Amino acid sequence: MHLLTISDKEFHALQEIMYRVSGVRLLPTKKALMVARLRKRLKELGLGSFEEYLELIRQPASGELELFVNAITTNETFFYRHPEQFYFLMNKIFPYCLERKKNDASPELRVWSAACATGEEPYSLAIACQEFFKMHPKWNIIIYATDINSAVLDFAKEAVYAERSMVGLSPYLRGEYFERLAEEPDYKRGRFRLRKEKIPPVTFLHHNLLNPFPYLGMDIIFLRNVMIYYDKPAKQKVTSLVEKNLVPGGFLLISMTETLQDIHTNLRYIQSGSGVYQKG
Numbered sequence: 001m002h003l004l005t006i007s008d009k010e011f012h013a014l015q016e017i018m019y020r021v022s023g024v025r026l027l028p029t030k031k032a033l034m035v036a037r038l039r040k041r042l043k044e045l046g047l048g049s050f051e052e053y054l055e056l057i058r059q060p061a062s063g064e065l066e067l068f069v070n071a072i073t074t075n076e077t078f079f080y081r082h083p084e085q086f087y088f089l090m091n092k093i094f095p096y097c098l099e100r101k102k103n104d105a106s107p108e109l110r111v112w113s114a115a116c117a118t119g120e121e122p123y124s125l126a127i128a129c130q131e132f133f134k135m136h137p138k139w140n141i142i143i144y145a146t147d148i149n150s151a152v153l154d155f156a157k158e159a160v161y162a163e164r165s166m167v168g169l170s171p172y173l174r175g176e177y178f179e180r181l182a183e184e185p186d187y188k189r190g191r192f193r194l195r196k197e198k199i200p201p202v203t204f205l206h207h208n209l210l211n212p213f214p215y216l217g218m219d220i221i222f223l224r225n226v227m228i229y230y231d232k233p234a235k236q237k238v239t240s241l242v243e244k245n246l247v248p249g250g251f252l253l254i255s256m257t258e259t260l261q262d263i264h265t266n267l268r269y270i271q272s273g274s275g276v277y278q279k280g
């Protein structure tokens with residue numbers, strides 16, 4: 001069988017394209033994984049070499065750049081990932097927002113899940129908002145969810161999930177917000193449909209974090225497990241941009257294993273190891 005091989009020069013060219021487009025640095029240790037994913041794509045396209053594939057990506061009219069990015073991004077996620085942060089959200093951040101806007105006639109909570117992958121994170125936020133704000137029906141909850149990968153956004157809009165996405169959910173949340181699919185086409189059978197009618201709406205948008213996001217005034221931004229793929233300049237750029245989307249007093253949550261220590265920012269670390277920052 002003929003195996004498509006990639007030269008160092010071709011791998012380097014693909015690395016550079018991915019970095020320029022998304023800020024993601026593909027490490028040499030990820031080469032085998034990347035090549036395996038792309039071989040599939042080359043087969044679908046009927047291409048015989050990575051040289052031909054590079055030519056195709058470089059033609060804007062081909063639309064292949066978007067599919068290349070889709071094939072290469074890592075989209076690992078699940079509901080209620082880093083549960084300590086959801087605990088902090090329910091017990092500190094939401095009460096803080098409630099107090100701050102208690103005199104508003106039509107109070108609004110604006111939330112952004114930046115790099116939302118297949119939707120588990122923004123839907124977890126929507127569920128948490130529902131649980132907290134159900135006692136406060138005056139509140140209007142607005143949730144944006146964005147990603148550079150257009151395929152994961154399509155998946156997210158369907159809101160149908162496999163068991164492995166559900167492991168972090170309590171029996172109560174499963175029962176309240178999900179239904180098991182039984183009478184469905186094969187690929188959906190045994191999966192769980194999120195009952196979107198029970199939670200605030202989530203608006204999914206295609207967005208690259210290297211560009212400014214036009215929706216401002218966010219109270220809460222989740223930017224978790226994405227900057228782990230960035231080098232310092234890309235991390236600096238994304239942090240500086242995202243910071244502008246927060247209201248003064250608003251919160252940025254990165255994951256609990258990340259830090260902004262090496263970055264210039266006016267955000268204040270709330271508590272060591274929590275991944276929670278606040279705009280002064």
Ligand SMILES: C[S@@+](CC[C@H](N)C(=O)[O-])C[C@H]1O[C@@H](n2cnc3c(N)ncnc32)[C@H](O)[C@@H]1O
Nearest residue numbers: 022073076077115117148149208209224225226
């Ligand atoms: C590992 S997932 C994180 C999902 C979720 N935030 C979580 O913590 O579970 C990383 C996501 O970042 C997205 N991503 C990478 N670079 C991006 C960029 N420049 N702009 C927007 N999204 C990006 C990827 O497509 C992927 O879906």
